Amino acid sequence: MALFFPLAFHLEFESNVLDVAVHPTRRLLASALDGGTLQLHVYDACDGSGGATLQLLPLHTLGGATQPACTATCFLGGIGGTSDSNGWVAAGGAAGGLSVWDVDTGAAVWSRNSAHSSRVKCAAPLGPQLLATGDSWGGLHVWDLRSRAAAAGVQLPADGAATDLCLVEGKDSLVAVSSSGTEGHLSTISLRQMSSPKVMGSCRHAAPIHSVATLHGGRTVLCGDDRGKWGLGRWGQLREGEVLFRAGEGCCRSAAC
Template sequence: MPDIRVGAQIFDIAFHPTESLVYTGLLSGEVKAFSYDEQGNHECKFSVRPSKRSCRAIAVGHDGGKLWAGGKGKALHTIDVATGVVADTRAAAHAAAINRMKPLLPHLLATGDDDGVIKLWDPRKPDAIRAYAQHFDFISDFLFLEDKKQLVTTSGDGTLSVIDVRSKKTEPIAHSEDQEDELLSIVPIKGGQKFVVGTQLGILSIFNRKSGWGDCVDRIPGHPHSVDALCALPSRYPSAQSTVLTGSSDGLMRAVQLFPTKLLGVVADHGDFPVERIAIDQNGEGRWVGSAGHEEVLKLTDLNEIFEDEDDEDEDEKSNGGSEEDSDEGSGDEEDKATAAREDAKREDPDEEEDSDKDEVKEEDEADSSDEEPQQKKRKRKKEQDPLQAMKKRKGRNEVDAEPSFFADL
């Protein structure tokens, strides 16, 4: 799809949950909406400027009817998507510039500012429900855990925290140790059991939900610059459980597989401009991934073209498995027919039965002797050890061994 030129630097992007609409928050303070189709055509649906200050964060409601916007002006704006006009404005919603926001429940919205303050809002009420101040630097990203109704936040102060949105307490239920690096983004993998956190130094920190939120369990180096944005793949892809899209300040959006670590390829190239936002349409299950840097352009990339080979391989494996089963069934029928023929021959000629038995014994002996050499070869192959597995056994808890050549092109 051709790049969508928006006329100003993009701070944030968001997709409509069900329709082919994408929204952009711009440095100029404008919020622009664009429609798109599978043929690569796009059209600007509306452009509204709720504030003269930059729009840093936007979020779409669960039903797609409302769009919230916030930024340097510190106000929280509600935009009616159907009409493209500002329906409500909460002035001075934060004491500092709003840097991030995320809808959690149908009537619950989270916002985070440059001072590390997090607020929960009910859009039906004028004031915030609760405010949290466990961080002292900018809020970089949000992740909502649906099963526990918990909000995970990452911050530039080098820590992440976990908030139970059902509790009336203004303290988090968990707060990690200082990771000695700015935490910029977070995304779940392995069905929400593990979490990948992007950092300023380009290291991917892995947190294990069962191990708690105190510290990461693995660190995966490789990105030459900061990992500003992370996004999970749609669940229809076979490797979705362990593959993430990473947006780095070197201008590349990559597909990286974890456990084992493998670079699958570059999905989009923004040149010299850092990739600070990544999102996938249709609530993360669509075919288009949007990425934004500083070049005043929104890139929409077709995931089907990038990962179609993976789907083909998976289908080939299934078809091969089915053909093997069919061949096994066919050979079984032939064996049954041959056995029945031998039984008939035995009844007609007992002497021939003895001769055939001797011949069968000889054939079995010859088969056994001919099978000895291949069996020895199989045993030798089993004794061979994978050098990568040996390296894994020797690695420490928070270390990952990888050859330097693997990360040469990252």
């Protein structure tokens, strides 16, 4: 599988890429592979004979609790992160494992072989050494990496697979999307008490939802669904608004804020 970039560069992998993450403040790219490893690259723009290109230099190939397939990844830090957590990357696996590494040394920082009872589908940073992960059975866990205690958990509605997560900064809330059969759900989770997250509301969407992001300081929610449409709604609501983007006959699997 290949990743293509707008600066006329592509990166070849030996197996399929299931998720990617870009560090919020450093020039780092993480790629989760179905072969069970997480590959880190350093990228930089340079001037070549054909104009500007993007260089990606291998940094680390990481493996651990992400076997047999690395299915979700995110960088920690960038949300009030400490200098330590700004250099960490997390990844989950098909068997429910979860690992965190130091991106500079490649050393394991934290690991759980049975973090989830099913496939880890998504991961999102919540703050300094705080991480949220969702699985294919709709389970959502909040991890405090400073503690060895078990994660706080909550079950998303309709028992669908959690497909994406997005922190709403300044609201102590997390937006989660899930899919079950031919429909999707958007849920808001209160993080006022990290040790006891609560589902504050949920609404149904007429198609499976694959991605979510917030805009305008968290006042607007943007979702990509299985029909190749973006759904746009105000905070606390999800209504299918104007079709802002149509991805041909495919589906919208990525949203960025």
